[in-house]
Amino acid sequence: MPDTTGAVDRWGPAVYRLACAATGNRSDADDVFQEVFLRYHRSAPEFASEAHEKAWLLRVTANRTRSLLASPWRRRSVPLEDVYACSGPEESAVAEALAALPPGDRTLLHLYYYEGYRTEELARLLGRKSATVRSQLTRARQKLARLLKEEP
DSSP, X not given: OOOHHHHHHHHHHHHHHHHHHHHSSHHHHHHHHHHHHHHHHHHOOOOSSHHHHHHHHHHXXXXXXXXXXXXXXXXXXXXXXXXXXXXXXXXXXXXXXXXXXXXXXXXXXXXXXISOOOHHHHHHHHTOOHHHHHHHHHHHHHHHHHHHHHXX
């Protein structure tokens, strides 16, 4: 039996932050979080190190958010936040600009800036080439900068 409780304690915050960054809302992030650790518990993978365990969990998180966002049901529904918009003092220009980015860009920026992964690590984690990750990061940064400049 895997130590799921220990994994949630160690890596839960990182998984949840990535799920929030990629999905853009807490309810979807909660669903992704639960499914990631359910998969962890069911598959009981063996890891070479803690870094390998974290990378596995973040990759599953990225894949699950991508699947969730691509689901046909999601494309036919309107998020509750769009119907009943509310803004609080905790919202910042950066958070709003990040939320306006496509999920893939949010995921890359989150893993790079918040989780501290280097481009080579991101390439392995996401199954892409290092040069591709670098160019995608550059484009995501440029999009974010444009969105921030457009703020009143």
